Amino acid sequence: MRLAKEVLQGNIKATARLIRDVEDELPSAIEELKALYPYTGRSYIIGITGSPGSGKSTLIDMLIDVFRKRGKTIGVIAIDPSSPFSGGAILGDRIRMQRHATDGGVFIRSLATRGWRGGLSRATANIINIMDAMGKDIILIETVGAGQAEVDIINFTHTTMVMLVPGMGDWVQTLKAGILEIADIFVINKADKKGADELKAELEAMLQMSAYSPQAWKPKIFLTEAVNNKGIDELVEGIYQHKEFLIATGGHDTHLKERARLELIEVLKSSLMDHVFQIVNKNNYLEKLIDDLVNKRTDPYSAASDIIKKLAQEGKL
Ligand SMILES: Nc1nc2c(ncn2[C@@H]2O[C@H](COP(=O)(O)OP(=O)(O)O)[C@@H](O)[C@H]2O)c(=O)[nH]1
Ligand SMILES: [Mg+2]
Known part of the structure; x- marks a missing residue:
């Protein structure tokens, strides 16, 4: 959380560095963002x-x-x-x-x-x-x-x-x-x-x-x-x-709410998809499902629901 502290003090170098880390999607950047959130x-x-x-x-x-x-x-x-x-x-x-x-x-x-x-x-x-x-x-x-x-x-x-x-x-x-x-x-x-x-x-x-x-x-x-x-x-x-x-x-408060809602949904979407890809990339599971789709052994709705079941089984939901 070293960068977050300096960002809060208005340090330009630290801010530029954190933005780069966010762009590079470094895990440490998430921790810095968490520390900054109360000040947004x-x-x-x-x-x-x-x-x-x-x-x-x-x-x-x-x-x-x-x-x-x-x-x-x-x-x-x-x-x-x-x-x-x-x-x-x-x-x-x-x-x-x-x-x-x-x-x-x-x-x-x-x-x-x-x-x-x-x-x-x-x-x-x-x-x-x-x-x-x-x-x-x-x-x-x-x-x-x-x-x-x-x-x-x-x-x-x-x-x-x-x-x-x-x-x-x-x-x-x-x-x-x-x-x-x-x-x-x-x-x-x-x-x-x-x-x-x-x-x-x-x-x-x-x-x-x-x-x-x-x-x-x-x-x-x-x-x-x-x-x-x-x-x-x-x-x-x-x-x-x-x-x-x-x-x-009161539009100002509505705006804060909408911004928070959108941020949460965006982060949720991408973390869910991260989990999904961890599951489907294992043992060629995705390729198998695609093959089943091509051969009409399943349909996209059933396949997606199978993936979600697997997520739950592996304790990811
Ligand atoms: N004639 C005229 N040209 C302008 C005006 N404002 C900007 N420009 C020119 O339009 C071009 C594009 O400007 P820019 O700010 O880069 O546009 P942006 O792509 O929307 O960011 C530049 O050459 C500017 O000098 C204006 O009010 N009148
Ligand atoms: Mg421009």
């Missing part, structure tokens, strides 16, 4: 989802500035499909956020979307918890919102921002991914480009057609030019408004 649940978590190139990293860079001026410490987790399984900051993000690299109040990590045996959302949850325990006031998570795991990550965030840019392709793609429903705030970035106002009108019309209950939060729309540092203060105000709304309506 204090950060305000903000998700930014949008297509690659829409300007998420650029916006985060600007948001860091505003939050730092307000005295907040920041953690950033950039989840990037193009990033190799390295754990280091990927080049683009490193360039775009490098002016904060020497600021001890800012901690930036990139996560690859592939290579997570225990699942991307569990990996993200672990890294959120580490930054949270480290004492970061705000954690910003950048995702492209593509796979299911990335949509799941939204369950960890207090405020979810969906970024759009002028141009139909992006708009349709977002609709398809079904992430429209999860937005607390829409950010229309690259407002310097043609079509931003039309996109805003289109969005407004769409929101008007959606049936929000009177008590519910109605998504807000902000126009930004991240690269020119325009519209950022207004957006930050919008984030704070949503935060106030959450606190006033």
Whole structure:
């Protein structure tokens, strides 16, 4: 538990080391995570989802500035499909956020979307918890919102921002991914480009057609030019408004509960599967079952239930 202690003191080296150990799935990392858990649940978590190139990293860079001026410490987790399984900051993000690299109040990590045996959302949850325990006031998570795991990550965030840019392709793609429903705030970035106002009108019309209950939060729309540092203060105000709304309506507690539920289920799933694979890999049991399936001596439901019976017999359940 040596690392956990140092993480709690805000030690950057120890934190980076623990994140690496978590990525490498070292058993010792689990012990450190257990020791940190009581100190989690204090950060305000903000998700930014949008297509690659829409300007998420650029916006985060600007948001860091505003939050730092307000005295907040920041953690950033950039989840990037193009990033190799390295754990280091990927080049683009490193360039775009490098002016904060020497600021001890800012901690930036990139996560690859592939290579997570225990699942991307569990990996993200672990890294959120580490930054949270480290004492970061705000954690910003950048995702492209593509796979299911990335949509799941939204369950960890207090405020979810969906970024759009002028141009139909992006708009349709977002609709398809079904992430429209999860937005607390829409950010229309690259407002310097043609079509931003039309996109805003289109969005407004769409929101008007959606049936929000009177008590519910109605998504807000902000126009930004991240690269020119325009519209950022207004957006930050919008984030704070949503935060106030959450606190006033008890959504903050609901969020903690949902986060705890998701974490437990994720860990449960992967530990159960670990046990399952220990059993089925023994004596070629899995291969035998597959053979039985191919030869129609059994069916997937009966085979799965046989595996669960075996788990119980071996005292794993
Ligand atoms: N024209 C314009 N370009 C922008 C704006 N914001 C970001 N960009 C550019 O868009 C490109 C992609 O930005 P990046 O932040 O890496 O996007 P990400 O993939 O969503 O993280 C970069 O070249 C940025 O300089 C903006 O408001 N207007
Ligand atoms: Mg980026």
